[in-house]
Amino acid sequence: MRLRPGVWKRPLAVVWQWLDDRFPASQLAQILRANLTKPVPAHVNWSFTLGSALMALLSVQLLTGALLMIYYKPSATEAYASVERLITDIPLGWLMRSMHSWGSHLIIIVALLHMARVFAYGGYKRPREVTWIIGVALFAIILIFGFTGYLLPWDQVAYWGTVVATEAPASMPVLGPAIQQFMIGGTEVADPTLGRFFVIHVFVLPLALLGMVSLHLFLIRYQGISPLTRTDEPEPAGGEPFYPNHTLKDLTTVYLVLGVLLTFALLLPPDLGDRANPLITPLGIKPEWYFLPAYQLLKYVPEVVGVQAPPLLLLLLVALPLVIDISPERHPRRRSRVMFGMMAIAALVTLLGVLGHLSETTRTIMGSTYHFDMQGMPHAVESSTGDVVAP
Amino acid sequence: MRTNPRQTGIKPLMCWWTSVCLVLLCTGTAEAVPAVDLDDVACALCHYEQGEAFAQSIHFNDGLLLCNDCHGGLPLEADNELAKAPGTGFIGKPQRPDIVRVCGTCHIAAARFFAQGAHADLYNPQTPTCITCHSNHDVRAASLALMDSTCSPCHETKSAALMSGLAIRLDLQKARVQLAAILTIVDSLATQNPHMTAAQPFITAAQVALTETDLSTHAWSASLAQKSLSAFDRELEGARAHIAQHEEAVHRRHLAVAFIWAFIAVNLVVLWVKRRQLLS
Numbered sequence: 001m002r003l004r005p006g007v008w009k010r011p012l013a014v015v016w017q018w019l020d021d022r023f024p025a026s027q028l029a030q031i032l033r034a035n036l037t038k039p040v041p042a043h044v045n046w047s048f049t050l051g052s053a054l055m056a057l058l059s060v061q062l063l064t065g066a067l068l069m070i071y072y073k074p075s076a077t078e079a080y081a082s083v084e085r086l087i088t089d090i091p092l093g094w095l096m097r098s099m100h101s102w103g104s105h106l107i108i109i110v111a112l113l114h115m116a117r118v119f120a121y122g123g124y125k126r127p128r129e130v131t132w133i134i135g136v137a138l139f140a141i142i143l144i145f146g147f148t149g150y151l152l153p154w155d156q157v158a159y160w161g162t163v164v165a166t167e168a169p170a171s172m173p174v175l176g177p178a179i180q181q182f183m184i185g186g187t188e189v190a191d192p193t194l195g196r197f198f199v200i201h202v203f204v205l206p207l208a209l210l211g212m213v214s215l216h217l218f219l220i221r222y223q224g225i226s227p228l229t230r231t232d233e234p235e236p237a238g239g240e241p242f243y244p245n246h247t248l249k250d251l252t253t254v255y256l257v258l259g260v261l262l263t264f265a266l267l268l269p270p271d272l273g274d275r276a277n278p279l280i281t282p283l284g285i286k287p288e289w290y291f292l293p294a295y296q297l298l299k300y301v302p303e304v305v306g307v308q309a310p311p312l313l314l315l316l317l318v319a320l321p322l323v324i325d326i327s328p329e330r331h332p333r334r335r336s337r338v339m340f341g342m343m344a345i346a347a348l349v350t351l352l353g354v355l356g357h358l359s360e361t362t363r364t365i366m367g368s369t370y371h372f373d374m375q376g377m378p379h380a381v382e383s384s385t386g387d388v389v390a391p
Numbered sequence: 392m393r394t395n396p397r398q399t400g401i402k403p404l405m406c407w408w409t410s411v412c413l414v415l416l417c418t419g420t421a422e423a424v425p426a427v428d429l430d431d432v433a434c435a436l437c438h439y440e441q442g443e444a445f446a447q448s449i450h451f452n453d454g455l456l457l458c459n460d461c462h463g464g465l466p467l468e469a470d471n472e473l474a475k476a477p478g479t480g481f482i483g484k485p486q487r488p489d490i491v492r493v494c495g496t497c498h499i500a501a502a503r504f505f506a507q508g509a510h511a512d513l514y515n516p517q518t519p520t521c522i523t524c525h526s527n528h529d530v531r532a533a534s535l536a537l538m539d540s541t542c543s544p545c546h547e548t549k550s551a552a553l554m555s556g557l558a559i560r561l562d563l564q565k566a567r568v569q570l571a572a573i574l575t576i577v578d579s580l581a582t583q584n585p586h587m588t589a590a591q592p593f594i595t596a597a598q599v600a601l602t603e604t605d606l607s608t609h610a611w612s613a614s615l616a617q618k619s620l621s622a623f624d625r626e627l628e629g630a631r632a633h634i635a636q637h638e639e640a641v642h643r644r645h646l647a648v649a650f651i652w653a654f655i656a657v658n659l660v661v662l663w664v665k666r667r668q669l670l671s
Contacts, residue, residue: 088589244665251662259655266648266651
């Protein structure tokens with residue numbers, strides 16, 4: 001290898017040249033630099049930094065998940081004890097678990113906000129349909145992460161929450177029983193279920209996530225950030241570069257989101273309930289908040305219809321740029337019909353979630369006590385004297 | 392347990408029955424019930440007043456004892472002769488010196504303390520025996536309220552003995568309130584800090600010491616009560632130390648959060664300055 005004169009003064013340059021002699025590293029770096037410095041449109045604001053926050057949260061999940069895996073034992077007889085040991089004996093084990101748990105909630109919130117932003121700015125429109133579809137798939141993967149991770153501590157709430165959740169798919173036509181059988185690996189939630197959920201949670205999903213996130217990011221960089229102009233007009237050039245200008249904004253949001261995550265993780269570590277007992281069903285079993293709308297819907301409609309609603313909603317999101325909203329307009333004010341339709345669906349889903357949260361509880365609202373029945377309908381609680389109970 | 396609808400035959404039925412039996416086994420001991428129907432107890436046919444009183448007792452309602460446990464004999468035998476026949480252990484009404492022995496068969500610790508106390512003169516009709524305070528057939532559960540109603544009939548108001556007993560009773564009440572308060576704190580903190588489970592052995596030991604104090608009231612000795620109350624205080628102090636550790640940990644976590652946000656604030660300022668530089 002023949003080195004340029006004076007190259008010994010810069011050791012990194014030596015390494016770089018060594019690489020460059022073997023494959024076109026400089027050309028690749030040039031392409032990367034050109035993509036990173038691509039200008040972002042003028043309308044790009046702080047809401048466009050949510051994707052980076054999501055990336056940061058997913059990285060935290062991978063890191064804390066890997067650390068938790070060192071001590072976690074995926075068997076029905078050892079899982080609970082291993083989690084108990086992790087949070088009591090292992091230095092900062094409780095913090096890792098707390099960050100992983102709170103991270104899973106924050107990821108759903110940030111992902112929903114990110115998707116709402118992309119939807120509002122028409123970011124899914126031509127030529128970015130594939131980026132959107134991959135994003136929807138990523139959201140589904142995040143939900144499955146939450147579902148499979150919920151069982152792993154093997155405590156009562158986790159066990160019975162999974163029992164309820166795995167009952168529902170059985171009522172799906174044709175494939176329902178087979179899907180349930182595949183999910184739980186037997187006739188009831190037990191050791192085989194835990195093994196499956198563990199492998200899906202720590203191997204299958206992370207692999208799928210990494211692949212799809214890479215593709216998602218590549219497409220975003222390759223196609224650039226979506227402008228607000230019509231799809232049949234040329235995309236305007238100009239604006240400040242993505243790197244370093246916009247990345248500084250991204251970094252700001254990342255700092256804030258990580259601050260929120262650490263605050264919750266430090267001050268409100270999640271509880272570990274009693275060890276799972278298949279013979280004792282605890283009262284008031286409910287799924288995680290992001291599954292509450294689906295859980296509540298099952299109470300109003302036949303199970304066979306209810307279980308198909310969440311996948312149908314995801315299919316609706318996939319169909320959005322392909323079938324539902326194919327007009328060339330990106331600006332939200334010129335897409336009022338689809339905006340209103342999606343807001344109505346979002347409001348309905350939120351309402352179902354709130355009703356699910358309130359159902360089968362007793363609460364005091366505006367000085368009166370109400371019991372919310374299974375359907376989430378309030379009933380005033382009367383005292384023995386017939387008066388409505390006031391606090 | 393879920394059963395496969397395609398599965399037929401004995402297997403699903405067995406699974407179902409096994410589940411039912413297991414559930415019954417787990418729930419059957421939740422509430423104690425009388426072991427036998429009092430109508431089946433032959434003794435109560437003649438001794439009906441005692442039978443009715445016994446029906447109210449903790450011994451019967453917790454399903455623990457029948458007539459024979461104190462009197463011997465065969466309580467379910469309808470034949471009077473056979474029920475009291477030699478070899479059945481029938482002793483009839485226990486005599487005064489025997490009462491503590493009969494009760495002490497089960498209540499060993501209580502009898503041991505009673506023997507050390509001022510009431511332990513078994514042949515003096517002026518001193519009480521177990522049944523003076525706890526009654527004989529309608530045996531009442533020991534409680535602080537029982538002390539209030541059973542001491543004053545014998546001891547004059549403001550007498551030294553009554554005042555000494557009252558002091559022990561007040562100490563006991565105070566200890567129970569302290570234990571309840573610590574239990575509430577530990578239970579509420581256990582959800583925030585899993586390390587709080589380490590306080591549980593101290594609480595269990597404090598509960599044992601308090602039970603020992605309860606039992607020591609049978610001796611009505613201030614020094615004996617004080618001895619077990621000291622053990623109680625020591626254990627409670629151990630639990631309090633864990634609570635203090637938790638409070639310290641919470642304080643450290645608050646400090647960590649403050650430090651994190653200070654670090655973030657500094658970084659945000661640096662980012663803002665950098666961005667201003669880029670824009671200018």
